Amino acid sequence: MDIRLIMQRAKAQIKNNMGVLATCTLLTGIVSYALNRIGSPFEQLYFFLILPALxxxxxxxxxxxxxxxxxxxxxxxxxxxxxxxxxxxxxxMVIFITLWSFLLIIPGIIKIYSYSMTFYILAEDPTISPIDAITKSKEMMQGNKLDLFCMHLSFFGWFILCIITLGIALLYVGPYIGAAQANFYRTLVNKNKDSVDVNVEPIEVI
Structure with missing residues (x-):
């Protein structure tokens, strides 16, 4: 998979939408920061009940x-x-990843990447069940987890910039990463469109 092309495409796509994207990132960031400052149990409630929908x-x-x-x-x-x-x-996903993490950290990280396309599948198919979406993500990511990991790793310099700028750079970096991952998903869909069907019989999720 051409990660460089995916990132170039993402950068071009967000260029004319930075006003909306930066505003969304800023507003959700403020909410997240405020709840984190309040602390438990609001932080946990945000993580489980609000963040997934956002x-x-x-x-x-x-x-x-x-x-x-x-x-x-x-x-x-x-x-x-x-x-x-x-x-x-x-x-x-939290339950499955936690269970795999009991086998050491690496299996848990692998499963994070295995399930990483779940929300995208749910976004594009309003009829698929959560378990089937997780299963389909697992199928889609077979042989592609390393590519996504390398793409995430390529943003390391951007993360350093976010730290240096006290988070200000996130107004650009956040949308850039989000668009890149969405393009990664669409690339997988196009790559596997003849073999991936969201309505196939589910297999073992974990």
């Missing part, structure tokens, strides 16, 4: 950008329209 909202935004559709700030809340499925999917 993440789905961002995914819907990035997929819309790829499809050359107009976006607006309120779209970041679109994930709450599919709240049940996204919460169940997130809870299942």
């Amino acid at each position: 993440e789905l909202g961002f995914i819907l935004i990035y997929l819309s950008i790829i499809d050359r559709k107009e976006i607006q700030v309120s779209d970041v809340l679109a994930g709450f329209n599919d709240y049940g499925r996204i919460i169940v999917a997130n809870l299942c």
Whole structure:
């Protein structure tokens, strides 16, 4: 997979949408920071009950950008329209990853990458169940986990910049990473469109 091409495409796609993307990133960042400052139990409630829906909202935004559709700030809340499925999917992934992590850290990290396309699948298929979406993500990521890891690793310099700028750079880096991962997903879909069917019989998830 051509990671460089994916990143170049993502950078070009967010160029004309930075106003909306930066605003969404800033607003959700403020909410996250405020709840984290308050501490438990609000931090845990945010992680399990709010963050998954916001993440789905961002995914819907990035997929819309790829499809050359107009976006607006309120779209970041679109994930709450599919709240049940996204919460169940997130809870299942947390449980599965935690169980694998008991076998040492590496298996847990591998499963994070195995399940990384779950929210994208849910975003594009309103009929698929959370478990089937996790299973489909696992299938899609077979042989592709290292590519995604390398793409994430290529953002290391950007993360350093975010630290140096006290998080200000996240207004650009966040959308850049989000768009890159959405393009990674779409590349997988196009690559496997003849063999990947979201309605196939589910296999063992874990």
